[in-house]
Every structure is written in C-alpha cells, then in structure tokens.
Amino acid sequence: MAEGAAVTARPNLRFLLHHPAHFIALGFGAGLSPWAPGTFGTLVAIPIAMVLRAHGGDVAYLVACAALFAVGAWASGVTGRALGVPDHGAIVIDEVVAFLLVLFFTGTGGWRLVIAFALFRAFDIWKPPPIRQLDAAMKNGVGVMLDDLLAAGYALLVFAIGQRVLA
Numbered sequence: 001m002a003e004g005a006a007v008t009a010r011p012n013l014r015f016l017l018h019h020p021a022h023f024i025a026l027g028f029g030a031g032l033s034p035w036a037p038g039t040f041g042t043l044v045a046i047p048i049a050m051v052l053r054a055h056g057g058d059v060a061y062l063v064a065c066a067a068l069f070a071v072g073a074w075a076s077g078v079t080g081r082a083l084g085v086p087d088h089g090a091i092v093i094d095e096v097v098a099f100l101l102v103l104f105f106t107g108t109g110g111w112r113l114v115i116a117f118a119l120f121r122a123f124d125i126w127k128p129p130p131i132r133q134l135d136a137a138m139k140n141g142v143g144v145m146l147d148d149l150l151a152a153g154y155a156l157l158v159f160a161i162g163q164r165v166l167a
Helices: 015-019 020-024 027-031 037-055 060-084 093-106 110-125 129-137 141-167
Strands: none
Touching: 015 020, 015 027, 015 093, 020 027, 020 060, 027 037, 027 093, 037 060, 037 110, 060 093, 060 141, 093 110, 093 141, 110 141, 129 141
16 A cells, blocks of 8 residues: 555555554554544553553653653554544544543543543533544544543543542
8 A cells, every 4th residue: 555545435454454554543453443444443451551550650651651642643644644633533542642641640540441431431522622623623633632631631620620529
C-alpha cells in the first residue's frame, strides 16, 4: 500500500500491520472493531494503567502518558493521511492516552473505574465546547489527541465534583 494512497473503507488487519504508525494509531488493533472502536480503544488503557501502576511510580506513569501522547500524535497523523480522514473512527490511540490520564487520577478499582469510564466515553462522544470546535479546527495528529484530552478533563472535573458532593 503506497503511503499517499487514501483508504476510504474500514481498515483491516493488513492495513494495521502495514506500518508501525497504523498499529499504534489503531490502538494495537482495537480500532479494527466494527462496533464502537472508541469504546474498545478506551478499554485498552485499563491493562496499560494496571501495568504502569504495578511497575512504576507516578513519575513513570506520567512520562509514559506524555511519550504515548507524542507517539500517538505522530501515528495519528500518518494513519489519518493514509486513511484520507484526519480523525478516522478507527484511530483510537487518542482514547487510550486520554483514558490513561483519567485513570492516573481516578484509579482502576471497582466503581471508580466504571464511573470514570462512563464519564470519559460520554464526554468523548458528546464533545461539548470547546472540544467540538477544537476537533473541527485541528485536522492533524495533535488535534486528534487534544480533543480527547479535553474530554478527559471534563470527565475528571465531573468525577471530582461527584466525589466532593457524595463525600
């Protein structure tokens, strides 16, 4: 597959394995899901967060998030160009990285995980201002990653308010 050739159909396993950027941008395969690829991409963050928590401290976790953000921006840009759509639905590394950040603050235990997941998915799908505007304005790898970070911020804000009110 030529690097400049746009693919308008759903990417497949061959596309996923064609370039390392595709493998990363498609969330290590989660983006190939025919149903709710963003939800499956978000789920990929959970075992990654557990491994980061088990084998590294807070600094290592945040460094991993920053590194994945940078690599994800590159991979999303390359893959978006190859697919002919800057923020194709199969590109889910943005969900992975943003939810990793949410899990840094909320943890991965029980109801905290379920509530954090539901809040993040709701804000990622709903895209309240300024997320929708950023999504429309920045059609590149960084833009793909940033709109999900904003959704993570909304999720964390509502999570914190909920904790405060219910405490």
